[in-house]
Each structure stands twice: as structure tokens, then as C-alpha cells.
Amino acid sequence: MTDNWNKAAETQELTEIQRLSEDINEIGINNEHKPPPAELDDNPADASLLMKIIRKGLIDTKNDLDIQRKDPNSPLYSVKSFEALHLKPELLKGVYAMGYNTPSKIQETALPTLIADPPQNMIAQSQSGTGKTAAFTLAMLTRVDTTKDYPQVLCLSPTYELAIQTGEVAARMAKFCPDISIRYAVRGEEISRGDKLKDHVIIGTPGKVLDWSLKFRAFDLSKIIVFVLDEADVMIAQQGHQDQCIRLQKHLSKKCQMMLFSATYEKKVMDFAEFIVPSPITIRLKKEEEVLDNIKQYYVKCRGQDDKYRAIANIYGVITIGQAIIFCHTRKTAGWLAGKMSNEVGSESVGVLSGDLTVEQRLAVLDRFREGHQKCLITTNVLSRGIDIDQVNIVVNFDLPIDQQGNADCETYLHRIGRTGRFGKHGIAINLIDSEQCMRICRDIEKHFGKKIMLLDAENSDEIEKIGT
Numbered sequence: 001m002t003d004n005w006n007k008a009a010e011t012q013e014l015t016e017i018q019r020l021s022e023d024i025n026e027i028g029i030n031n032e033h034k035p036p037p038a039e040l041d042d043n044p045a046d047a048s049l050l051m052k053i054i055r056k057g058l059i060d061t062k063n064d065l066d067i068q069r070k071d072p073n074s075p076l077y078s079v080k081s082f083e084a085l086h087l088k089p090e091l092l093k094g095v096y097a098m099g100y101n102t103p104s105k106i107q108e109t110a111l112p113t114l115i116a117d118p119p120q121n122m123i124a125q126s127q128s129g130t131g132k133t134a135a136f137t138l139a140m141l142t143r144v145d146t147t148k149d150y151p152q153v154l155c156l157s158p159t160y161e162l163a164i165q166t167g168e169v170a171a172r173m174a175k176f177c178p179d180i181s182i183r184y185a186v187r188g189e190e191i192s193r194g195d196k197l198k199d200h201v202i203i204g205t206p207g208k209v210l211d212w213s214l215k216f217r218a219f220d221l222s223k224i225i226v227f228v229l230d231e232a233d234v235m236i237a238q239q240g241h242q243d244q245c246i247r248l249q250k251h252l253s254k255k256c257q258m259m260l261f262s263a264t265y266e267k268k269v270m271d272f273a274e275f276i277v278p279s280p281i282t283i284r285l286k287k288e289e290e291v292l293d294n295i296k297q298y299y300v301k302c303r304g305q306d307d308k309y310r311a312i313a314n315i316y317g318v319i320t321i322g323q324a325i326i327f328c329h330t331r332k333t334a335g336w337l338a339g340k341m342s343n344e345v346g347s348e349s350v351g352v353l354s355g356d357l358t359v360e361q362r363l364a365v366l367d368r369f370r371e372g373h374q375k376c377l378i379t380t381n382v383l384s385r386g387i388d389i390d391q392v393n394i395v396v397n398f399d400l401p402i403d404q405q406g407n408a409d410c411e412t413y414l415h416r417i418g419r420t421g422r423f424g425k426h427g428i429a430i431n432l433i434d435s436e437q438c439m440r441i442c443r444d445i446e447k448h449f450g451k452k453i454m455l456l457d458a459e460n461s462d463e464i465e466k467i468g469t
């Protein structure tokens with residue numbers, strides 16, 4: 001009886017929620033002639049329903065995106081259309097075929113400069129998930145001369161997965177440019193001695209590109225007219241990558257246009273970038289702009305590893321999680337956590353991606369997650385940068401990111417939490433804290449970005465419910 005009553009009440013409530021959500025979507029923000037839904041503010045019952053709508057994510061996210069696009073402080077703000085950016089008609093068609101209607105701030109700001117003549121070097125910073133890939137990819141494709149059959153554009157990424165993802169974006173953008181040929185230079189792709197590449201665009205990781213260009217002489221670096229470093233700060237700051245990138249850069253012609261993109265640049269990295277890139281145009285964010293407002297950050301106090309696991313289980317039990325990425329410090333912890341979670345929810349729902357897998361295994365895990373077969377991906381820093389999966393609404397730092405000295409690694413933190421809240425979506429970042437030292441690191445991160453990381457009691461389901469997106 002009580003069950004039926006509850007069900008009836010639930011159905012009525014859902015109908016109410018749907019009605020209200022339709023009203024809100026209908027009013028929309030595009031329709032400036034209609035008055036705001038004042039009655040929602042006035043009626044407390046409606047107001048609590050509104051909260052539920054927001055929590056259930058029933059409001060059309062398109063409207064939310066539109067709101068952000070009209071806010072000059074948002075990284076999605078733009079005043080121009082893609083047409084006004086003077087892209088080639090085939091690329092414009094590609095952009096629209098991808099469902100992009102208007103450019104983001106970084107696209108609007110960077111693209112006109114990147115495709116103008118004479119070519120200019122650029123070091124650009126924009127928050128995670130704000131469309132940097134499209135910005136540099138469109139610039140790369142614009143520069144290709146298909147009457148010449150040799151590599152002209154070289155784009156380097158720090159990881160295999162990111163190179164593949166960028167290549168896929170470039171291929172989709174170039175859908176209406178059938179003459180442009182793109183080649184991946186990543187582990188698993190092989191060429192033979194004596195091969196001469198005819199592809200216009202090479203996208204790969206530094207080691208493989210070095211092999212193909214300098215060892216196999218499969219293409220001539222001095223003929224490259226555009227050189228892109230994605231995740232540029234890590235490419236020029238991390239020892240291994242730095243040596244490789246600088247070796248490659250030495251063989252480029254003086255006229256080669258250099259484009260460096262990232263969401264983060266530590267001061268000394270930016271200084272170094274400005275030193276190695278001749279006369280760059282620099283697009284920088286202020287420190288307080290780096291963390292996106294659409295990602296809410298929390299910390300949970302835990303008593304050890306098992307307690308951290310329980311916190312995740314509690315959160316899972318209460319809020320609707322589209323997909324989650326959980327970052328661990330080591331492969332060992334990732335494996336341990338995956339084992340525990342698999343026991344509880346079944347191994348088919350949990351993926352683990354760490355550096356000990358083969359590239360084929362890594363790609364297969366990522367594909368399964370991207371296609372939504374797995375709801376939760378447990379990983380290490382290998383996946384902290386660039387990976388773009390729309391449905392990820394929670395990032396958990398099972399272990400906070402630290403540098404080699406054991407201090408807060410603020411850049412990695414920003415990239416990790418940026419796996420959620422892509423292109424204006426709402427996201428949640430949860431940091432699990434199990435020691436004084438961890439708490440100190442959390443505070444350092446908070447101070448560094450000047451954005452509050454709020455305490456969340458993972459034993460309190462009402463509190464957890466409030467943070468749900």
C-alpha cells in the first residue's frame with residue numbers, strides 16, 4: 001500500500017518535473033521576449049522541484065550552453081560566427097557536420113591569427129574542454145597544400161591515446177577535404193626503411209616521429225610548414241619529451257609556423273616556451289580563470305584505502321553518475337581498486353587503463369569506456385590529459401597528484417579534473433583525503449587556483465544528493 005502510494009507520488013512528481021522542465025526549456029534563454037519564470041522563485045514547492053530538475057539534469061543542456069556563450073567571462077563566449085573566421089568552405093562544412101554552431105573563445109581568438117599570412121607563431125592557453133583541438137586542427141588543415149604530396153604538418157601529442165583522438169578529430173574536420181591525407185605516427189604503426197611518406201599531416205608521439213623522420217628518413221622535417229605541440233607544457237617540460245621535441249625542432253625550417261597549446265603553463269615553462277618559439281603571439285589565462293566554474297570540487301576525509309573505497313561506493317549509491325574516471329597514483333592501487341569494484345558491481349562495468357597494458361589493450365579499454373559499456377574507468381596519470389569523453393560527470397582523485405618531491409602537482413590536478421565539465425557541461429571533482437599530508441596538498445591546490453574545495457561527508461546521503469548533477 002505504502003509502496004503504491006510512493007509510486008503514485010513519484011509519478012506525479014515526475015510529471016510535475018517534466019512539466020516544469022518543458023516550461024523552462026520552452027522559455028529558454030534565446031527567447032528574450034518572454035519574462036523569466038518568476039513563479040518558480042515565488043513558489044517554494046516549485047523551487048524545490050526546480051532543484052530536483054537540475055539534479056536530475058532534465059533541463060536542456062543546450063540552454064545552459066547558450067547562457068555560458070553569452071557571458072563574456074565564459075571560455076565559451078564568442079561574438080563571431082565560424083563564417084567570420086574565414087575558414088575554407090570545405091572545412092566550414094566539416095565544422096558544422098560535427099555539430100559545432102559557434103566558436104569558443106579560444107577558437108575565435110586563435111584561429112584568425114593562426115590562418116593569416118604571413119604565418120605567426122603562437123603559444124596559447126585555454127581551459128580544459130574548451131575546444132583547443134579544433135582550434136589548432138582547423139589551422140593545420142587550412143595550411144595543407146594538397147598539390148604537394150609530402151608531409152607538411154606535424155602535430156605531437158604526449159600519449160598514444162591523445163594522438164589517436166586528435167587524428168580522429170582532424171579526420172572528421174577534413175571530411176569534405178578528401179584530398180587531405182592524415183597519418184598516425186604512434187606505437188604499432190610501422191613503416192619500412194626506404195618508405196617515403198606522401199601524407200600531408202602527421203599526428204603522433206615524439207619518439208615515433210623521431211624514428212620516422214630522422215632514423216628512417218621517411219619524411220623531411222625541413223619541409224614541415226606547421227609544427228603543433230598539444231599539451232605543450234608537458235612536451236617541453238618533461239625530460240624525455242623535451243629532448244625529443246627539441247631534437248625535432250632543430251630540423252625545422254626557420255619559416256615553420258609553431259603552435260603550442262595547453263590548459264596549463266607553469267611560469268618557468270612559459271618562459272622556456274617563449275625562449276624556444278620565435279616571436280610568438282601569446283594567449284594566456286589569469287590564474288583564477290584556470291579552473292572552470294562548471295566543475296565543483298569537493299574533498300572527503302577518509303581513514304585509509306578501504307575507507308576511500310567505501311566513500312566511492314556511497315557516492316555511487318546516491319547520485320546518478322553518467323561515467324566516472326578515478327585517478328590513482330600507482331598501477332598497483334589502480335589494480336587493487338579495480339579488483340574491489342569489480343567484485344561489487346561486476347568486472348564488465350569497470351575498466352582499468354595504465355601504462356603496463358599494450359597499446360592495443362589501452363585503446364580497447366578506452367573504446368569500451370567511450371562507447372559507454374563501462375561506467376567507471378580507473379587509471380593513472382597516463383590519462384590525465386586531453387582525453388575527451390562527454391558523459392564523464394565525475395572525476396575522483398583516489399590519490400591526489402604529487403610531483404617527484406611529494407608536493408602538490410597543480411597542473412596535473414587541473415588536467416585530471418578537466419576530464420569532466422567538457423565544453424560547458426557540469427562536472428564534479430572529488431578528492432579523497434586520508435592523511436595530514438594529503439590535506440596539506442589539497443589546501444595547496446586550493447590556494448594555488450584560488451577556488452574553494454568543499455568538504456563532503458560521504459556518510460551523509462542527503463549531503464551527497466545535493467552535489468549530484
Ligand SMILES: Nc1ncnc2c1ncn2[C@@H]1O[C@H](COP(=O)(O)OP(=O)(O)OP(=O)(O)O)[C@@H](O)[C@H]1O
Pocket residue numbers: 099100101102103104107126127128129130131132133134262263385386387388390418422423
Ligand atoms: N565550437 C564548438 N561547439 C561545440 N562543441 C565544441 C566546439 N569546439 C569543441 N567542441 C567540443 O568540446 C569538447 C572539448 O573540446 P577539446 O577536446 O578540443 O578541448 P580541449 O580544450 O582540447 O581540452 P583539454 O585541455 O582537456 O585537452 C569536444 O567534445 C569537442 O567536440
